[in-house]
Amino acid sequence: MAANFWLSTHYKYWLLTKEELVISAGRQEDLKYLTAEEYQKVHILYANFIQALGEHLKHRQQVIAAATHYFKRFYSKNSLKNIDPLLLAPTCLYLASKVEENGVISNNRLIQTCATVVKNKFMAVFNCEYPYRINQVYECEFFILELMNCCLILYHPYRSITQYVREMSEDDNFLSLAWRIVNDSLRTDVCLLYPPYQIALAAIYMACVVKNKDASEFFKELCVDMEKILEITQEILKLYEILKNYDDKKEMPGILAKAPKPKTSSRPSSSATTNSQYLSQSPVVSSQSGTPR
Amino acid sequence: MQKYEKLEKIGEGTYGTVFKAKNKETHEIVALKRVRLDDDDEGVPSSALREICLLKELRHKNIVRLFDIMISEKKLTLVFEYCDQDLKKYFDSCQGEVDANIVKSLMYQLLRGLAFCHANNVLHRDLKPQNLLINKDGELKLGDFGLARPFGIPVRCYSAEVVTLWYRPPDVLMGAKIYTTSIDMWSAGCIFAELSNGGRPLFPGSDVDDQLRKIYKILGSPSEDTWPGMTTLPEYKDYGFHSPVSLSHVVPKLPSVGRDLLQKLLVFNPSMRMAADVAMNHQYFNDLNPSIKN
Numbered sequence: 001m002a003a004n005f006w007l008s009t010h011y012k013y014w015l016l017t018k019e020e021l022v023i024s025a026g027r028q029e030d031l032k033y034l035t036a037e038e039y040q041k042v043h044i045l046y047a048n049f050i051q052a053l054g055e056h057l058k059h060r061q062q063v064i065a066a067a068t069h070y071f072k073r074f075y076s077k078n079s080l081k082n083i084d085p086l087l088l089a090p091t092c093l094y095l096a097s098k099v100e101e102n103g104v105i106s107n108n109r110l111i112q113t114c115a116t117v118v119k120n121k122f123m124a125v126f127n128c129e130y131p132y133r134i135n136q137v138y139e140c141e142f143f144i145l146e147l148m149n150c151c152l153i154l155y156h157p158y159r160s161i162t163q164y165v166r167e168m169s170e171d172d173n174f175l176s177l178a179w180r181i182v183n184d185s186l187r188t189d190v191c192l193l194y195p196p197y198q199i200a201l202a203a204i205y206m207a208c209v210v211k212n213k214d215a216s217e218f219f220k221e222l223c224v225d226m227e228k229i230l231e232i233t234q235e236i237l238k239l240y241e242i243l244k245n246y247d248d249k250k251e252m253p254g255i256l257a258k259a260p261k262p263k264t265s266s267r268p269s270s271s272a273t274t275n276s277q278y279l280s281q282s283p284v285v286s287s288q289s290g291t292p293r
Numbered sequence: 294m295q296k297y298e299k300l301e302k303i304g305e306g307t308y309g310t311v312f313k314a315k316n317k318e319t320h321e322i323v324a325l326k327r328v329r330l331d332d333d334d335e336g337v338p339s340s341a342l343r344e345i346c347l348l349k350e351l352r353h354k355n356i357v358r359l360f361d362i363m364i365s366e367k368k369l370t371l372v373f374e375y376c377d378q379d380l381k382k383y384f385d386s387c388q389g390e391v392d393a394n395i396v397k398s399l400m401y402q403l404l405r406g407l408a409f410c411h412a413n414n415v416l417h418r419d420l421k422p423q424n425l426l427i428n429k430d431g432e433l434k435l436g437d438f439g440l441a442r443p444f445g446i447p448v449r450c451y452s453a454e455v456v457t458l459w460y461r462p463p464d465v466l467m468g469a470k471i472y473t474t475s476i477d478m479w480s481a482g483c484i485f486a487e488l489s490n491g492g493r494p495l496f497p498g499s500d501v502d503d504q505l506r507k508i509y510k511i512l513g514s515p516s517e518d519t520w521p522g523m524t525t526l527p528e529y530k531d532y533g534f535h536s537p538v539s540l541s542h543v544v545p546k547l548p549s550v551g552r553d554l555l556q557k558l559l560v561f562n563p564s565m566r567m568a569a570d571v572a573m574n575h576q577y578f579n580d581l582n583p584s585i586k587n
Binding site: 007094095151 | 334335339349352362369413
């Protein structure tokens with residue numbers, strides 16, 4: 001579904017302003033416990049987690065990107081304490097795989113994959129076995145659907161990137177560099193703030209700088225708002241600065257310990273049922289009411 | 294749920310029961326579709342998710358309107374615009390005779406809804422009279438987008454109603470996996486003939502074999518000349534030679550210009566099937582009541 005972005009729910013309801021992000025009650029709550037950089041590191045960690053789950057399940061990058069985008073939407077309105085991100089992450093992937101027509105993951109496989117990925121790659125970070133079960137994923141799916149008011153169709157920068165790169169007659173090498181920059185951008189807030197074509201152009205702009213290519217003509221002809229492109233570039237550069245010294249094993253356990261959590265301090269044990277003990281309070285639901293008539 | 298008062302059960306959809314209901318405040322009549330959730334299955338069914346998210350993006354007068362989605366604990370209820378009947382019930386009520394102007398109007402609206410879906414890269418994939426809703430003003434709306442997904446043949450059947458083969462194109466019947474908007478255009482052709490014949494289905498096959506035989510008996514058997522690549526389809530079978538029957542015998546009430554349109558929709562080779570936006574400009578619609586065109 002790649003019709004008209006300007007008529008989509010993505011454009012109408014889900015491009016936020018920086019101010020909206022800053023004043024979001026959920027984020028303000030989280031920033032009482034974490035610095036802005038620590039908060040971003042939490043998102044980096046979970047974007048990496050979603051990426052690892054998706055790769056393990058052999059999902060296309062679009063599905064992984066959609067899941068990460070849903071995850072960011074949820075915490076743009078909610079505090080980390082509303083739902084444990086360790087539960088929300090696979091739920092977002094599960095939902096994205098259904099929406100992006102990737103075929104349904106069998107429910108055993110989802111939880112098994114979580115267990116394997118946590119064990120093999122994130123044991124030092126989470127310091128526990130994967131604690132959730134499929135019924136909790138189902139329950140969590142409802143919260144994310146409600147928060148997004150079922151606006152599930154996303155526009156990704158990938159399609160635009162492929163188009164632009166073709167227009168510039170650059171090679172696959174260039175394309176994959178720009179593509180990777182888009183993947184990285186999911187570890188920032190840009191997908192919540194800018195239309196996907198601008199993110200695509202920012203990635204191309206950065207790829208040009210890396211490859212020492214002069215693309216000023218290309219950008220001039222496009223008549224885009226270069227200021228926006230540069231803002232996105234700044235966000236991504238800031239990310240790379242953080243990633244330089246990012247070592248999840250070393251610092252994430254400490255950051256996660258500080259982060260606000262659902263009130264029941266212990267995560268549900270493996271015998272837990274679906275009694276919502278991992279939810280401290282009802283998550284914020286979408287402020288937009290229904291479909292405008 | 295308090296917002297609506299259930300009036301009566303309308304039917305069973307792909308993934309849940311549909312009720313007619315009244316908004317207690319505005320007294321507006323709506324259709325409520327309760328999504329059935331099998332606890333240990335797949336959470337919210339992917340068919341329901343597809344329908345919800347597609348209909349949230351598609352807004353058109355020939356596509357059923359999704360007003361709202363109500364989410365409560367373990368319950369998902371979709372609030373749709375209410376239509377008085379579907380095309381199948383309409384056929385039952387008109388006893389084998391649909392007025393030629395109504396045939397034209399309904400067919401035009403079907404094509405217009407499809408053209409909009411296709412322009413938005415959405416394939417319906419499950420067009421049949423039960424999924425075409427008609428309101429009291431004679432407006433037609435495409436409904437039930439629950440199967441709007443790439444391999445449109447339902448993986449499983451939730452309702453007791455058997456998913457029909459009758460509107461499925463020959464390429465899909467022979468196992469073609471990559472299909473495009475052409476899948477809906479074949480179905481539109483079948484429905485066009487059915488409209489003209491007052492509700493008598495054109496190809497009422499009982500299984501895949503019988504379905505293909507019925508198609509061949511009327512349209513003649515295709516060949517590699519008319520449909521290159523046919524014999525390489527995964528489930529291609531030879532059903533012997535059939536020569537085509539004149540469409541004037543098949544749809545006797547349809548004028549020749551209408552038969553020409555039908556002929557261009559019921560084309561074996563999917564790449565040669567007429568597209569919805571082109572079909573809307575076919576001369577069959579030249580004398581369409583202008584109030585319908587806008």
